[in-house]
Amino acid sequence: MMARKKPRVDVSGGSGLSHNPFGDLDALGLPEASPDVPVQASGQTTPPPRPRSRGRVDIIRQKAHRGGKTVTVLTGFVGIGLAEKESMARELQKSCGVGGTVKDGHIEIQGDQREKAMDFLRSAGFRPVLAGG
Numbered sequence: 001m002m003a004r005k006k007p008r009v010d011v012s013g014g015s016g017l018s019h020n021p022f023g024d025l026d027a028l029g030l031p032e033a034s035p036d037v038p039v040q041a042s043g044q045t046t047p048p049p050r051p052r053s054r055g056r057v058d059i060i061r062q063k064a065h066r067g068g069k070t071v072t073v074l075t076g077f078v079g080i081g082l083a084e085k086e087s088m089a090r091e092l093q094k095s096c097g098v099g100g101t102v103k104d105g106h107i108e109i110q111g112d113q114r115e116k117a118m119d120f121l122r123s124a125g126f127r128p129v130l131a132g133g
Contacts, residue, residue: 055079057121058131059114072113074121075106092120 060073074092077085082102089107093100096116100109109117114130121128 053127054125055127057126057128059117059121059128060132061112061114062132069110070112072109072111072117073106074109074117077105077126088120088124092117095120 055078056076057074058076060075062071062073063069085102085105085107089100089102089109092107092109092113096109096111096113098110098113100107102108118128118130
C-alpha cells in the first residue's frame with residue numbers, strides 16, 4: 001500500500017496578510033483622545049488612585065529555629081497579590097542592602113531591619129505595627 005500525500009498549503013505569502021483592520025478608522029470621524037485623560041486598552045479611564053491607608057502590617061523580629069540568625073518578618077497583608085509582595089520584597093531588600101524572600105504570604109528580610117521596614121511600608125501606604133520581640 002502506498003501512503004497518500006496530503007495536499008500542501010501554500011505558504012509563499014501573498015495578499016492574505018496585508019489586510020489592516022484599523023485602516024478605515026480615520027474615515028469614521030472619531031474624535032481625538034484628550035491628552036490629559038489616560039485611557040486603557042479597553043477604552044476605559046484608569047481607576048482612581050489607591051486610598052492612603054492600605055491596612056495594617058505587622059513587623060516581627062524572629063530568631064527561633066533559624067540557626068541563631070535574626071529575620072524581620074512582614075505579615076498581615078490584606079488585598080495584595082503575590083506579584084506585588086515579591087516586588088515589594090525586592091525593593092525592601094535593595095533599600096536595606098540584604099537578602100530576603102516571600103514565604104507563605106509574608107515577606108522575610110535578613111537581619112533586624114524593623115525601622116527601615118517601617119519607613120518603607122509607610123511610604124507604600126500601609127500602617128506598620130511593631131509586634132512580637
